[in-house]
Amino acid sequence: MLELALKNFDIEQIANSGQCFRMYHTSEDTWEVHALDEVVKIQKKENFHLFDCSENEFASFWSNYFDLNRDYQKIIERIKKTQDDYLYKAVNFGSGLRVLKQDVWEMIVTFVISQQNNIPRITKCVNNLCSLNKGKFPQPQDLLNMSSTEIESVKLGYRQDYLIKIARAILEGSFNLSILRNLSSHEAHCYLKSLYGIGDKVANCVVLFGLHKMDAFPKDVWIKRIINTHYAGEFCLQSLGLEDIGGIVQQYMYFYERYR
């Protein structure tokens, strides 16, 4: 058990930030976090968090997963300096948020499922997929190995066809996941959009959460609502000088709008 006083880290805020659908709220102050084949229980205390893992596991995996090498306080200060009223309140409100470094394939699957969908059902679908695959997140081959009865029990709806075609493209080699990592965020965005079932919004989520390009700025309905309500329909990261960290800004905006 590790007792860690981490700056700008609040597992409760992170679990509610809509990036990850495999964080389970198992008791009042505890979250069970699943990523790839790793699992850790994290307990939120007054001034620190308890991690149920070894120092080695923390250093070799979780520290990177939670983006702990980045100085979020510096980012918060930078955002505050823009003098933007809404962003000022947003960073104060969600100062424990982190942009997670998740697996790119898992992000493709998760955010294809997320389209025209709500969080409880997204979570349910992701859980169903993992249960069908012995608790592990299914790889492309695992998806294609499922019988039609099995995959239909996941209740993906029309997204099922998207996922099967994407898994097939990856296995056939017509889409190369490893190339993706070497592309700029714009190139990766375009390449992802060549997949059937991935449009602008999902591509941006994959680039941000799966490829860890902090300039990607996914615009979901919440962000669009914020821009319409608080910015008269016009929100420009460039003019704020925040274009290189749009993805982090987006997290603060989303979280503030949802829970304030």
Add this chain to the structure above:
DNA sequence: CTGCAGGCCCTTA
């Protein structure tokens, strides 16, 4: 019963 939820695809004009 209708409407809609963290979009995308396809067809029109």
Add this chain to the structure above:
DNA sequence: TAAGGGCCTGCA
């Protein structure tokens, strides 16, 4: 290039 309909499912 923009606008609009259809789409699985589940819940209010």
